[in-house]
Amino acid sequence: MDNDNARKTQNSQTGRAVQSRSPYGTGQDADQDQDRLQIDTSGLEPAAVLVALYRYATIGGVLWQNGLPVAHVTELTVQEARDLFADAAESPDNGPLQAVSSDGWWVDYLKGVPIKSTFYPDTVDATGFDREYKAGNARAAIEQLKAGVYE
Structure with a gap:
């Protein structure tokens, strides 16, 4: 990412200054919040939400359906x-x-x-996840997490 997208912020856990970047770059995608898929994850641990998205993409067959190797x-x-x-x-x-940001973490690829999602304490921006796999998959993964499927 270029430096135009970076700004200094303080990490709430370590107190250290970090570069805050928009994973979407500049322009419309970075500036239009109404186009972002913000899913409420209140009461869910961000780590568990990450696991739900990961498992939904792999075990749920989403990768296979999109012709991507899962072996x-x-x-x-x-x-x-x-x-x-x-x-x-x-x-x-x-x-x-x-x-x-001070409390947001972008995950592009994992294993x-x-x-392609940004995790915050009470929300996840899963715009990229749904763009990658298809609309509704991120919400479905989180609903399955809430229902106890991934425990």
């Missing part, structure tokens, strides 16, 4: 996802989670699987 895909546990969030808090510009 190499490995399981993702909630503990692994928690560790990813903890590692990202320590080193916000390295690894699969990238800081986009080779397109996630």
Whole structure:
């Protein structure tokens, strides 16, 4: 990402300054919130939401339906996802989670699987996930998480 999209912010967990970037670049996609797919995840741990999207994309057959290879895909546990969030808090510009704000984390690909979502404490911006797989899949994954499918 270019420096035009970056701004300094403070990581709420470490207190360190981090670069905040829009994963969508500049222009309409970055500026029009009404076009973003913001899904309420209140009461859900961001790590569990990440696992739900990952599993929905792989186990749910979404990758297979889109002709993408799934043979190499490995399981993702909630503990692994928690560790990813903890590692990202320590080193916000390295690894699969990238800081986009003081409390937001962008995940482009995870273990080779397109996630393309930004995780916040009480919401997830899953615009890229639905664009990648098809409209409604992110919400379906989160509804399955709420129903206990991914426990």
